[in-house]
Amino acid sequence: MSEPPDDALTLASRPGLPADYLYLREAFPRERWTTGALHPTARRWLHMHGGFRAHQAEMGAMVEVWRADAIDAPTLHRTLIPALQQFLQHLDGHHRIESGHYFPALRRLEPRIAAGIELLDRDHDAIHAHIEAMVRTGRALHEAVAGGATDAGDRVERLAEVLDLAGPQLARHLDDEEDIVIPLIALRGDPLE
Numbered sequence: 001m002s003e004p005p006d007d008a009l010t011l012a013s014r015p016g017l018p019a020d021y022l023y024l025r026e027a028f029p030r031e032r033w034t035t036g037a038l039h040p041t042a043r044r045w046l047h048m049h050g051g052f053r054a055h056q057a058e059m060g061a062m063v064e065v066w067r068a069d070a071i072d073a074p075t076l077h078r079t080l081i082p083a084l085q086q087f088l089q090h091l092d093g094h095h096r097i098e099s100g101h102y103f104p105a106l107r108r109l110e111p112r113i114a115a116g117i118e119l120l121d122r123d124h125d126a127i128h129a130h131i132e133a134m135v136r137t138g139r140a141l142h143e144a145v146a147g148g149a150t151d152a153g154d155r156v157e158r159l160a161e162v163l164d165l166a167g168p169q170l171a172r173h174l175d176d177e178e179d180i181v182i183p184l185i186a187l188r189g190d191p192l193e
Helices: 023-027 040-067 073-109 111-146 152-188
Strands: none
Touching: 023 152, 040 073, 040 152, 073 111, 073 152, 111 152
């Protein structure tokens, strides 16, 4: 497979996968992913990704309510911090299973797509940096609200900025991962079964 320059493949800059990485999706296009015949593991994968997208949108909506001055920082804190904790726990756990178990097995199952799997694994490192930033800024907001700080609104804005920055990159990764993994599992089965 020919690869574009590395900087074109970074999660922060790529508009999608290179054509060489999409041969599996061409064999099993997205239009076929909604059929009841989709492999159960592929269905679970899509369901999990759908949950991440919904959770991300929910947190974004909470922040927008705050930005519209419809709620104060302590009120936002009561809903956003538990949502953020749940989101980060699920995302981190999902990535650990993928990188530790599924990605190596998928590489063995379809060696031709190894570069695509490696790209997805590198994405996890980039996303982990966002996770760490969300943890730091979420903790700072929690401490500000719990301590009655007058600058809690500044802490909300910082967390909101971190969420805004992470959102498009996570969306890009989810789409690209699906374009590789879902067709592979649909065509070849679950490599861990």
